[in-house]
Amino acid sequence: MMREYLxxxxxxxxxxxxxxxxxxxxxxxxxxHKVTLGISKRRTTNLELVxxxxxxxxxxxxxxxxxxxxxxGLHRDFLDIxxxxxxxxxxxxxxxxxxxxxxxxRESLKTLSTSKREKDVLRNIYVDxxxxxxxxxxxxxxxxxxxxxxxxxxxxxxANAIELYRQNMGSLSQIFEQSTRKYIDDSMGIxxxxxSIDTIEDISTGFVLIPIHLYVSDGGFxxxxxxxxxxxxxxxxxxxxIVIEQMRSxxxxxxxxxxxxxxxxxPSRFPDDTRDNPYxxxxxxxxxxxESDFHRQAIEFIFGSRVLLVDELLDFCFLAFSGANEICIxxxxxxxxxxxxxxxxxxxxxxxxxxxxxLYKSSSYxxxxxxxxxxxxxxxxSKGDIKQSDHSSIFRIIVDSKMSxxxxxxxxKVFSESQHIPRITATVSKYNSEECEKINxxxx
Numbered sequence: 001m002m003r004e005y006l007x008x009x010x011x012x013x014x015x016x017x018x019x020x021x022x023x024x025x026x027x028x029x030x031x032x033h034k035v036t037l038g039i040s041k042r043r044t045t046n047l048e049l050v051x052x053x054x055x056x057x058x059x060x061x062x063x064x065x066x067x068x069x070x071x072x073g074l075h076r077d078f079l080d081i082x083x084x085x086x087x088x089x090x091x092x093x094x095x096x097x098x099x100x101x102x103x104x105x106r107e108s109l110k111t112l113s114t115s116k117r118e119k120d121v122l123r124n125i126y127v128d129x130x131x132x133x134x135x136x137x138x139x140x141x142x143x144x145x146x147x148x149x150x151x152x153x154x155x156x157x158x159a160n161a162i163e164l165y166r167q168n169m170g171s172l173s174q175i176f177e178q179s180t181r182k183y184i185d186d187s188m189g190i191x192x193x194x195x196s197i198d199t200i201e202d203i204s205t206g207f208v209l210i211p212i213h214l215y216v217s218d219g220g221f222x223x224x225x226x227x228x229x230x231x232x233x234x235x236x237x238x239x240x241x242i243v244i245e246q247m248r249s250x251x252x253x254x255x256x257x258x259x260x261x262x263x264x265x266x267p268s269r270f271p272d273d274t275r276d277n278p279y280x281x282x283x284x285x286x287x288x289x290x291e292s293d294f295h296r297q298a299i300e301f302i303f304g305s306r307v308l309l310v311d312e313l314l315d316f317c318f319l320a321f322s323g324a325n326e327i328c329i330x331x332x333x334x335x336x337x338x339x340x341x342x343x344x345x346x347x348x349x350x351x352x353x354x355x356x357x358x359l360y361k362s363s364s365y366x367x368x369x370x371x372x373x374x375x376x377x378x379x380x381x382s383k384g385d386i387k388q389s390d391h392s393s394i395f396r397i398i399v400d401s402k403m404s405x406x407x408x409x410x411x412x413k414v415f416s417e418s419q420h421i422p423r424i425t426a427t428v429s430k431y432n433s434e435e436c437e438k439i440n441x442x443x444x
Contacts, residue, residue, distance in 0.1 A: 020215030038199035136175030347378030
């Protein structure tokens, strides 16, 4: 578990973005429609050998059914069935012991096939509600529910407009062709071709979740976003402009922005602080082959007094909470933190067997909505354990009275002088016996 934790720290290292400074990592959700379309298709079917021979005989004037049967060495009953099939295809029909060729029957001799127009449905069409791009397979990361409104990118495309699909006949024809390959192969002698988009039969909306890194330019008036996962790089590049614009207008990630101007002092250095080159230390630990020795040193590093790596806070809390009995969280403004995605995510890590208290200093608004937000996102924190308390912390977590996680916030200016995004850093401190006793007295 410890080796995997350290490997993930290396794997998730925040990339350098030239000209920009890293601020935060968040999720955005791209809206995606799942659509079923009513269509018309042209089905072309190759003639069977016997069908072809019957039509050829009739075309040269030999139309007596018994004569054709004898020439082909077939029973009359079998030939009657064949002519019946030709009638269904509008190629020929039976009349007084003779086979009469229809207009389509004469035309079929040119291609040795017949075609007809049919109604059908085209399912599982995915429409990007921002870019308008259309996909024929389920998009990776697609979710139907469980997405917070604050991270949803607002729709730009009306998926209920039939013209959207008619203007994308090229893409839909390729999707239709790929779908037919699942149930029609070359040996069947059948070819289906999309002719028209007729109706929208069904439509539902989901989202594609994209974790992103946010960066701010040196001047603070420009931001940039990079996809956290490499396979989503192209997706975020397509949507980058609208994502940034909706952030600017507070239509997206509105709860991320703050008007607060407080600034915590920079984290103090510890005696063996490795933050100048923490990844060198991690690589050194990962090179230890003896598992017992590795586990001992990894525990000392991970849970020792140190500055957490950039964007490590969530993973560290998940690990620290996994075996905890008592967790106490101190926050300054209940309303502010009840809307903060990182705070709510940390609270959701509290296990059912753990007891967690939240002590807030004040609330800028009515506390009831804030408490409801917390208990909804953090099912193992009860309403009765969220209480007001006099303390000096902005955001501090104490685990089993043995370790504290102090969250430091620096408000980074973005877009204008009045808008800020909190840049979070955190330090871990291990308590000695005297400090543990002091904390127990304060809590108890």
